[in-house]
Amino acid sequence: MTIVVEADVSDGLPCFDMVGVLSPEVKEARERVRTALRNSGFRLPPKRITVNLSPADIRKSGPGFDFPIAAAVLGALGLVPSGLLSGCMLCGELSLDGRLRGVPGILPAAFAARQRGLKWIVVPEENLEEARLVEGIRAAGLRSLAEAADWLRRPWETPAGPDGGNSGRKPAYAVTEWDFSDVAGQQTAKRAAELAAAGMHNLLCVGPPGAGKTMIARRLPGILPRMDEEEQLEVTRIYSVCGLLKRYDSLIQNRPFRSPHHTISAAALTGGGAIPKPGEITLAHRGVLFLDELPEFSRSALESLRQPLEEKEITVSRLGRSCRFPADFLLCAAMNPCKCGYYPDRSRCGCTPRSVRQYRERISRPLLDRLDLIAEVALPDYRDWRKQEEPEPSSMIRSRVECAREIQARRFRGLPIRFNGQMSGRQVKQYCLLGTEEERFMEEAFCTIGLTPRSWDRILKVARTAADLDGAERIRKEHLGEAVFYRAAAQKYWGMEDCR
Secondary structure, three states: OOOEEEEEEEOOOOEEEEEOOEOHHHHOHHHHHHHHHHHOOOOOOOOEEEEEEEOOOOOEOOHHHHHHHHHHHHHHOOOOOHHHHOOEEEOOEEOOOOEEEOOOOHHHHHHHHHHOOOOEEEEEHHHHHHHOOOOOOEEEEEOEHHHHHHHHHOOOOOOOOHHHOOOOOOOOOOOOOOOHHHOOOOHHHHHHHHHHHHHOOOEEEEOOOOOOHHHHHHOOHHHOOOOOHHHHHHHHHHHHHOOOOOOOOOOOOOOOEEOOOOOOOHHHHHEEOOOOEEOHHHHOOOOEEEEOOHHHOOHHHHHOOHHHHHHOEEEEEEOOEEEEEEOOOEEEEEEOOOOOOOOOOOOOOOOOHHHHHHHHOOOOHHHHHOOOEEEEOOOOOHHHHOOOOOOOOHHHHHHHHHHHHHHHHHHOOOOOOOOHHHOOHHHHHHHOOOOHHHHHHHHHHHHHHHOOHHHHHHHHHHHHHHHHHHOOOOOOHHHHHHHHHHHHHHHHHHOHHHHO
């Protein structure tokens, strides 16, 4: 939503009024603007000044309205050309001495300016590089209100950096320090991570403390394919809105990895507030959301994940308004098999069967059904752990994942999905055809494990990904066996014998 700032100067009792459903920080802009104008050499006449921020039914918040309010007042007083202002988007906070301070959210503002067909976006100097990341619109970075007034009178005479426009994006893939070569043993869990990355399948790791669950989760972004430019822009815009950009001169290159504490509220996880803002699941967009100690999260927080896991977006409704935030992330969760973490090792675990059952039941069956892969991460054997062979690095795993992703891209060309994990029931029937032997195998698994229709589809999706990693055109029995193996842990930990 683009906010239009208007100002009117008329006869009447001297006052400075601002209207348009304003938050406290925007209402305080009146005093900042008045003082900044005076200290910048502009004298406000003893007239009635009215500033309107439209549309009137949208609540405005943030310090970025200081600069456009001051510019609108200068335009209404005839001190800068009003016609030029209508072709610019302005953002920035004002200090009392008239200096311009940087504000978050410049990147999406520049996109909005380009969509509206504006010629310029004028921002504080510290935000200039961020504004230049958007091609197709010229950006000017200014230091003070006085400098801005001069520029607004003669924008063609004051260069705003090279060519007054886009400075180009700094490329390069930032290599992460987390690499799978650091993980000794745990072949089963590492294979589950590879399947999860190749098909965007949600993963749950179950095992005792210190087995390596967090190590594996932290290395998941490193085996995901590099983000293309569109994905980089998406992620950078989200972090810009939230004020989390660490660099303003380049797009975010690495895939996000978010690991909120288990005390997080449902609103902080999904997004919210009087004026809805993105939550952790949106900050994990195009990356990995890691939930450590999964049963320790509140029930409301966990259940709030069900919609975004299916729809890849989250709808947040507040005060009669609804906002949709992107939430296309890979969920990786970790948990202990019991409260102390060592069940069923009775030499270390003193939990009663009832406490074990209660601990696991904190994860509802509907949420469990949305986890495609459940990998047991046991404490490694000493020989495997101290083996001299160098474990496979993330680069080699990522190369296989990228090949599987290319197969999926060709398969789903022209469809609104990109990964096996996103297939609907109809698409599973179309792309996961089984032979006679494979059908018999799945019939036996259905009866033995007690699958639901949803878990049946998810097994076929994982098997399709395993086949893609092998470069196989059809799903074979070994691919189904691997998918069933990673689903069978659900019966082991949440089977009927544990739920009575």
